[in-house]
Amino acid sequence: MSDTAISIRNITQRYGAADESSAVLALDDVSLDIKKGEFLCLLGPSGCGKSTLLNIVGGLFKPTSGTCLVNGRPVDGEPHPDKVAFVFQESTLFPWYTIIENFRIALKFQGIAQAEWDDRAMRALKAVGMASFAGHYPEQLSVGMRQRVNMARGICVETDILLMDEPFAALDEQTRMVLGEDLSQLLAATGKTIVFVTHSLAEAVFLSDRIVVMSARPGRIKTIINVNEPHPRSPDFMLEPRFSELRNECYALLRDEIRAAMAAQRDPQPQNAGA
Ligand SMILES: Nc1ncnc2c1ncn2[C@@H]1O[C@H](COP(=O)(O)OP(=O)(O)OP(=O)(O)O)[C@@H](O)[C@H]1O
Numbered sequence: 532m533s534d535t536a537i538s539i540r541n542i543t544q545r546y547g548a549a550d551e552s553s554a555v556l557a558l559d560d561v562s563l564d565i566k567k568g569e570f571l572c573l574l575g576p577s578g579c580g581k582s583t584l585l586n587i588v589g590g591l592f593k594p595t596s597g598t599c600l601v602n603g604r605p606v607d608g609e610p611h612p613d614k615v616a617f618v619f620q621e622s623t624l625f626p627w628y629t630i631i632e633n634f635r636i637a638l639k640f641q642g643i644a645q646a647e648w649d650d651r652a653m654r655a656l657k658a659v660g661m662a663s664f665a666g667h668y669p670e671q672l673s674v675g676m677r678q679r680v681n682m683a684r685g686i687c688v689e690t691d692i693l694l695m696d697e698p699f700a701a702l703d704e705q706t707r708m709v710l711g712e713d714l715s716q717l718l719a720a721t722g723k724t725i726v727f728v729t730h731s732l733a734e735a736v737f738l739s740d741r742i743v744v745m746s747a748r749p750g751r752i753k754t755i756i757n758v759n760e761p762h763p764r765s766p767d768f769m770l771e772p773r774f775s776e777l778r779n780e781c782y783a784l785l786r787d788e789i790r791a792a793m794a795a796q797r798d799p800q801p802q803n804a805g806a
C-alpha cells in the first residue's frame with residue numbers, strides 16, 4: 532500500500548477569466564506529495580494561495596488545472612468528509628447549542644450513526660482536556676477554550692486527514708504554544724496526516740515534519756525544509772540551537788517573498804515620483 536496520503540499534481544488556480552484585468556493567478560503549477568502520518572506546514576506571505584491549496588485538497592472546489600489525489604483517489608472538487616476534516620481559524624460553533632450538541636450536529640452531517648455520536652464527541656473532548664465542558668454553551672468558554680473545542684470537533688469525525696487553516700491565529704502566544712503541544716501529542720497518538728497553515732515561524736518549526744515555504748503570489752513552492760524531530764515534541768525542543776537555526780532559515784527564505792507581496796499590494800507609484 533502506498534504511504535502517500537495526499538498527492539498534489541501540477542495545480543494551478545486562477546480566479547476570474549484569464550483575459551479579465553481583475554484575474555488573479557493564485558497558484559502556479561504546485562506539486563507535492565504528503566506522506567501518511569506526516570505533519571506538513573504551509574508557510575508563505577499573505578495572499579500566496581495557502582488557503583486556496585488547502586481548500587482544493589479538501590474538495591471545496593476544483594482547481595483551474597492539475598489534480599489532487601487523496602488516498603490515491605482524485606478529489607475533483609468533491610468534498611470527502613469521511614476522509615478529510617477541516618479546522619478553521621474562527622471558531623464556527625453554533626452559539627445556541629451546547630458543546631456536545633454542536634458535536635452531534637457535526638457527526639450527524641458526517642453520516643455517523645447516532646449511537647456513536649456521544650462516544651466520539653467525548654473521546655475528542657477528552658483528547659484536548661475539555662470533556663468537563665461538554666454541557667457548556669460556547670459563550671461560557673474563553674477564546675482559547677473555544678478554539679480547543681473547535682480542534683476537538685475536527686478530531687471527533689475521526690478522519691485520517693486534518694486540514695487546519697491558521698487554527699490558532701486568534702489566540703495569545705502562550706495558549707497557542709500549549710495547543711501546539713496538544714496537537715503534537717495527538718499526532719503521535721493517532722498517526723493522523725495534518726496539513727497546517729500558519730504565519731508563525733516558531734509554530735511551524737515546533738509542529739512540522741516538513742515546512743513548505745511558498746513564494747509571493749502566484750504561489751509556488753520555494754523550498755521544503757525538513758525538521759527531524761520525533762513527535763510528541765517537548766517544549767525543550769524550542770530551547771535547542773537547532774530550533775532557532777530552523778526558524779531563522781524560514782525567516783531568511785520568507786523575507787524577500789513578504790516584501791514582494793507587500794509591494795504588489797500597494798497602490799501603483801506615479802511614473803516620475805520624486806522628479
Ligand atoms: N474566491 C476568490 N475570488 C477571487 N480571488 C480570490 C478568491 N479567493 C482568494 N483569492 C485571491 O487569491 C490569492 C490567494 O488567496 P488565499 O486566500 O489562498 O491566500 P493565503 O495565502 O491563504 O493568504 P492569507 O495568509 O492572507 O490567509 C489572493 O490574492 C486572494 O485575493
Ligand SMILES: [Mg+2]
Pocket residue numbers: 581582583696
Ligand atoms: Mg489564508
